[in-house]
Amino acid sequence: MGMPEATTLRGDNDFYGALAARKTEIVAEYHRLTPRSRALAKRAALVFPGGYTRDAVMRAPYAPFVVEGAGSTVVDADGRRLIDLWFNATSLPLGHAHPAVVDAVQRQAAKGTAYYAPNEHELALAELLVGRIPSFERIRFANSGSEAVMMAIRFARAQRGCPVLVKFEGSYHGSYDDVSWSVSPSLEHAGAAAAPNAVADTSGLAGTDGRVAVLPFNDAAALRQYVHANHAKIAGIIVEPVANRIGLLLPEPAFLAEARALATQYGIVLIFDEVIAFRVGYHGAQGRMGVTPDLTTLGKIIGGGFPVGAVAGRADILGLSAPDQAGRVAHAGTFNGNPMTAIAGRVTMEALTPEVFAHIGALGADVRQRLAAIADGLPLQVTGEGSLFKITATARKIRSYRDAATNDKAWENTASLALINAGFLMTPTLSGCISAVTTRAQLDGFLDAFQRIVQS
């Protein structure tokens, strides 16, 4: 296996060391600014294991609690207003408490929040999405992106009558067991770059045997070789067309084209996981890349701030769940298509015109360019697409998980905490996103704050 590239390619240790040397001071400042969050975190630890009920918000020394949000900002439990640059994991493209969404959900709440019956709001949201994206011939709603992924895999296996799901190293597709392999494997255990080991991302998995194969991202040759040799047992190939853990990076066009060609050749179901990627353009990542999947999984923005998921795509595949199908694909869910989510989603998606996507995409491009100027000559990479951006603490240009995983995580975490101290909320791994409410002045302030952190 050999020692990972991480240790030799970590880049300029003096640069990372400068922030590490300031960590105690940055944590002390965080403690000073957030005493109420600290007290709430202590309370939370008495009921939630380690204090958390959601992995994504875990951070050291503790996360800031949020009491309200409006537009592009949130207020923490200590009364500090933070500029939100992650918008509940990219799911609020109109920002917090958008008046049109608030009005719609308030009216609906007064009429009941869920019924044991179909409703017109789920129908209207479905019509909007099916009308917008050519590959969406049919759609089914779920309550999270993870559920959508789980259902897409079930549909693929039913369509093909065989079990194996191909996923790519470093791709995150939510919490379903069959995609919880090699999401963030340590380079020590990941094996050869061209033939990665399937590394469990969590305890409690039953194994990959006959179920899952992990292949390298952006490696068309490795994909071709595996699919040619194993096509009879492959049900589906799932691709994240904006790979979050790999720098919010679009796959290379040749790689996606190869996945499409191989899937077509053998009748394998090609699944795009656009739970995040759908925000990169009016027609999602597939419109941007010009490659059409068989199924697409959705979440986040289509729920307008409420829990949501969906699987959309070919009528013949999703038709396997129709009531008259022998051996049909079952898909239950107490809150599937509930009117609160559906109306919030429709109001949000209607507001997301091509002009809005162009606007947030242009702001994203500007931020990436200015971050790249700050990072010039430093062991930092700036990547992203559309309204999404990410800073990775590595000297290595990012093309695959192996590149991204050479990052200095401690540097990213400390920089992220220093950004909270300065009033900006991003992930502990420095992922960011822009919503329609984000202003240029806020982004200027963020860039100034980041520059100060980098220079200190």
Ligand SMILES: Cc1ncc(COP(=O)(O)O)c(C=O)c1O
């Ligand atoms: C690409 C992708 N797929 C699936 C999911 C899972 O969605 P959820 O958190 O709604 O279950 C996520 C969540 O971040 C995601 O980014």
